[in-house]
Amino acid sequence: MAQLLILQIGIYYSRMKKYQLGEFEEVVMLTVGILYGEAYGVSIKKEIESRLKRGVSVGALQTALRRLEDKGYLKSHEGEATEERAGRPKKYFTITAYGKKAMEYTRSTREELWNAIPKVALKVVTGFRLPVADNLQLETGNNE
Amino acid sequence: MNSYRFPVTGNWKPVTLKETQLKNRKSYPPKLPLRFFRWFCHPKLRDSIEGDLMELHEERLIKSGKLKADAHFIKDVLLLFRPGIIKPTEGTERLNTYGMYKSYFKIGWRNLLKSKVHAFINISGLALGIASVFLMATYVRYELGYDRYYDQPENLYRITWENESPQTRTPHPMAQALVADFPEVESAVTLSPLWAAGLTRAIYSMANPENDVRFDEKNLLAVDTTFFDVFGFPVVRGNARKALENVNGILISESTAKKYFNDDDPIGKHLIVYPDSALLEVMAVFKDVPQQSHFHFDMLISYVREKSFDPDDEYYTWADFGHFNYVRLKPGTDPKALEAKLMPAMRKYIDLPDEYYRNLIANNMGFRVQPVTDIHLKSHVRWELETNGNIEYVYIMGAAALLTLLIACINFMNLMTAKSVERAKEIGIRKTMGAMRQQLSVQFIGESILVTGIALVFAVLALEVSLPFYNSLTGQSLSLNYWEALPVLLVVALVIGIGSGIYPAVFLSAIQPQSILKGKFQTSHRGNGLRNGLIVFQFAISMILISGAVIIYNQLNFIQNKNLGFGKEEVLVIPMKDxxxxxxxxxxxxxxxxxxxxxxxxxxxxxxxxxxxxxxxxxxxxxxxxxxxxxxxxxxxxxxxxxxxxxxxxxxxxxxxxxxxxxxxxxxxxxxxxxxxxxxxxxxxxxxxxxxxxxxxxxxxxxxxxxxxxxxxxxxxxxxxxxxxxxxxxxxxxxxxxxxxxxxxxxxxxxxxxxSFQFEFAFLDDRLAKQYESEARTSIIFSAFAFIAIVIACFGLFGMAMLTFSQRMKEVSIRKVLGASFGGLIILLLRDFTKLIAFAVLLATPLAWWLMDRWLKNFIYQVGIHPVVFIVSGLTLIVIAWITLGYFTLKTTRVNPAQTLKNE
Known part of the structure; x- marks a missing residue:
């Protein structure tokens, strides 16, 4: 019973957030896109580190990759085993069509939000004056 | 370096490396972290991530040396130890066998649904049994819970007098003499009801003079000033000690205060006592005496007042054994040691002839120290304050309830083992797939716990429904506190579940898979002997209960209708209170x-x-x-x-x-x-x-x-x-x-x-019937248990017949084809069970006779045990069994041989 309830809540939750993509996940997706065809663990790590000037641990990256793969945004295939890798194969990642949609959705929602910001809020206010003097003159005129 | 070996664990597929690849490597990452990583990492991810780690290590090695590269490597491995990477406990590497339990539960549930009749028999039988036991447990608990209400009840004792006719009452000065003479006596009190002529409780008419609210009062006690020291009854208002030192003081219970003074503060108010119009002042209010007490009182007055009327009355001296003395002993005192010292010490006060005294001592008689907590169930001497209960009836009821439950448990055991043919294939397959005997036992015990658990739910429902019935039938007021009972209920369910499941578990798990799967295991003759034995046992218990119920009923009838030597019909008794x-x-x-x-x-x-x-x-x-x-x-x-x-x-x-x-x-x-x-x-x-x-x-x-x-x-x-x-x-x-x-x-x-008093009346025969209330109650409950036990036993018989008769279909068909008569077939089918029940009846009769004879010894006037009782009970049992078997007997004898034999 309880399990069923949790499941229901889960479904509801995922529907609400149509394409859920965290900040780091987005960065990883974009990097995979940039490295088109050459994206595997070490190359992604290096690319992010050099472009964004921030350190990325293997653990964080691998968790994100796995999560994205589970969500169906990325797919992977095993590549060649090189000497420096002691014969371990590389795992290359590519973006799926669904992943592309998710990225586009994230981008469009960002833009929507950008667009929704009133122009004024972003303007630098230089000066403002009320036209008070004319009204005052009219009033004094009637009184006389 | 060539000696480096990759540890092989779990699902890991070894990657073949070329010798040259290994030789060309400059250095390897530290072994231990790598092993650790291999151990925890999800197998699907292991190779590629390991490759990443290796690549990074190699790079760093060139860039910043071995030490830093190793440090980075360790850090990376540790950071990889997180939920997304760690392998789940799946497949053969599960941490527990939860999945197996789930399977047991599912199979158990399906088996229940598959044979609904058997499930019904098991669950309803166990539910009735558990409900009976709990009803009786509530009753026993109630009876045993008497007199626990006082402060430290285990240190409270009553002094009684034992001679050729023992009595509760002892002399008034004794209480204070005990405190003076024995340091181990902490405090003592004398109390007594107020008597009218002939040791009948006096009745007073009391009124609140302000509004003339008037009632008759019977529950009035005269007590010493030490009363509250000894019993520790909670006093709600006023000073109890001062009230008891005052000649005109009276102490009343909370409900009495409400009765006379409503919600006003009763302290300082007055009560007029008729007929002599004495005026008493309410000086303290105490909490109502709970029902579970061997004596009750609504009002207390002081001995000071009683003595003031006639201070020299012999009633207050050592000569009159006419008061109730209670003592509170210091914790840890041995009452037996005190008892031994009582007679010699009291001799200086009481004028006993030498010979009489020697006689008492020789026969080990004299003053007795009786635990207050024992009074309700065990004390039956002259002049008890109120009619006490009887431990014997507590035992009888408890035993009857337990026997009922036992019958239900036997049903479960019998049906489960009798159904072994149906379960045999499952067991065979489970065993071939590698199930251990122990695991199968756990499964079957689990199933019986499941059934007991379901029965427990119904038992609680049944209890809830039957408690008001029970209370109205017996005039008791039992109630069940579920929060208190819940742990006990669960433990009981577990014990019953394991207890009744253990035999089927051992029996079923012993089945050899090869015999089942070869098709040899087709009938349930194994365990037949024990099964028959248990049926005999069930019906023997039923027989004891049924004949017991008849004899108890007869005895009750006998004493209620015995010629008492006076005419009790149409005699109206009116209390003369004035x-x-x-x-x-x-x-x-x-x-x-x-x-x-x-x-x-x-x-x-x-x-x-x-x-x-x-x-x-x-x-x-x-x-x-x-x-x-x-x-x-x-x-x-x-x-x-x-x-x-x-x-x-x-x-x-x-x-x-x-x-x-x-x-x-x-x-x-x-x-x-x-x-x-x-x-x-x-x-x-x-x-x-x-x-x-x-x-x-x-x-x-x-x-x-x-x-x-x-x-x-x-x-x-x-x-x-x-x-x-x-x-x-x-x-x-x-x-x-x-x-x-x-x-x-x-x-x-x-x-x-x-x-000034209320007019009351009662018929003499009703008054007399009240003497046998506990017998009447026992008779009703015992009959109810006998009935329930027989119903459950017959349920079991029904279930057994369903199984065994269906296995005899072919035999009956062949007999029919060969010309067996309808009557002959019925006799054939009924014969086996009838033999068992007749044997049970024969076995139970002497036991029942002996038990009932023992019970009847409680009575001076006994109805004789007539053999007819057992003959009638036994025949009734057999006829009931035949009726139970009737449906399947008819169904089996009416079988169409063409249908059952066409497969051969």
């Missing part, structure tokens, strides 16, 4: 006799079934033969109203009133026989009811035939009748007629003479 009425008896009798349906009228101090005061009598010519005698003050028409038979001499007449110079007595046959072997009529006797230190001398004028003035638990005892106007009961013999009308007229007459 003592001023005694002297106007003649006028009352005259007035009442005028009423059309009144046959005769009399009065007495005591009535049969109540308690009697006792003193001893002896012939003046033979003073050494001193016999303890109950006494009753009677009006001269007592014999006529009660229809007593005169054996010798004459009964009292109007002229035998105490105004005459000589006292006259009438005694019963037992008293006459005990006094002398020859006739005592006309002889003078001493009645040792001392008046100014001298026994009262009187002449026996007549002897009446023995009558049962006490309950039939007691033998016939001597009784002395005294024609003296100290009455408590007006006795009116009626004709059958318009009772309502007659009663109204009687009440009118009564009101002419007394107007």
């Amino acid at each position: 003592e001023h009425m005694d002297r106007r008896m003649e006028a009352i009798k005259n007035e009442l006799s005028r009423i059309e349906d009144v046959v005769s009228v009399s009065a007495s101090s005591n009535m049969p079934g109540g308690q009697f005061n006792q003193n001893s009598i002896s012939l003046v010519e033979a003073p050494e033969n001193d016999i303890t005698t109950s006494e009753v003050f009677v009006d001269y028409d007592f014999q006529k109203v009660m229809n007593l038979e005169l054996v010798e001499g004459r009964y009292f007449t109007m002229d035998d009133k105490p105004s005459s110079t000589e006292v006259k007595f009438v005694i019963n046959e037992t008293a006459a026989k005990q006094l002398s072997s020859s006739s005592v009529v006309g002889k003078e006797i001493h009645w040792h009811a001392y008046e100014n230190d001298k026994p009262i001398v009187g002449r026996v004028i007549g002897v009446v035939k023995d009558f049962h003035f006490q309950s039939l638990h007691d033998p016939l005892r001597p009784i002395l009748m005294i024609p003296y106007p100290a009455y408590n009961h007006l006795i009116v013999k009626l004709n059958t007629g318009n009772f309502e009308n007659t009663l109204a007229q009687i009440q009118n007459v009564y009101r002419e003479f007394e107007n």
